[in-house]
Amino acid sequence: EVQLVESGGGLVRPGGSLRLSCAASGFTFSSYSMNWVRQAPGKGLEWVSSISSSSSYIFYADSLKGRFTISRDNAKNALYLQMNSLRAEDTAVYFCARTINDGYAEWGQGTLVTVSS
């Protein structure tokens, strides 16, 4: 069974940093591109970042302006999102998702990040 389990969310002050993790199991992690998608409270889905299977290709939403860094450790079956200079508007549930056949076929349950003083 495919499982994606996010962790690392929590309450952080504006300007602070957080590192999210996504633990993957049930599939050959190193063969798939992975993604982060976020959803602010009561709002729609927003693509954040994507990374190819070997980390050769990395993409970010323009709105992040270099504050976030995606990475992966294929030996640990783990995906990461380092978030710096956090702002109130970064408050959201952050999902990791696996790419299969031009779609995000599996999603984790999400981890809530709250940016507030």
Add this chain to the structure above:
Amino acid sequence: SYEVTQSPSVSVSPGQTASITCSGDKLGDKHACWYQQKPGQSPVLVIYQDNKRPSGIPERFSGSNSGNTATLTISGTQAMDEADYYCQAWGSRVFGGGTKLTVL
């Protein structure tokens, strides 16, 4: 950057056909996919590559994509289909704003 737009809401009677559209410049030249999200749950992929259904998705879900518009069609809509639906333009990775489907 590329953008896709969706109508905020669609209503349908049980058993009828629901059509949810997604518009973007030359969207038909890209692949579109669709996600269903129920309250408090993670999104679920229901259509990929314009018109393909993942395993486990009911046949009543279908999709098309041509010109500037991709369409998700739900035939014989059931109460359990009430949810938010999001389109995604593959390649640009951007999501539409979502459409709330109400089954009255």
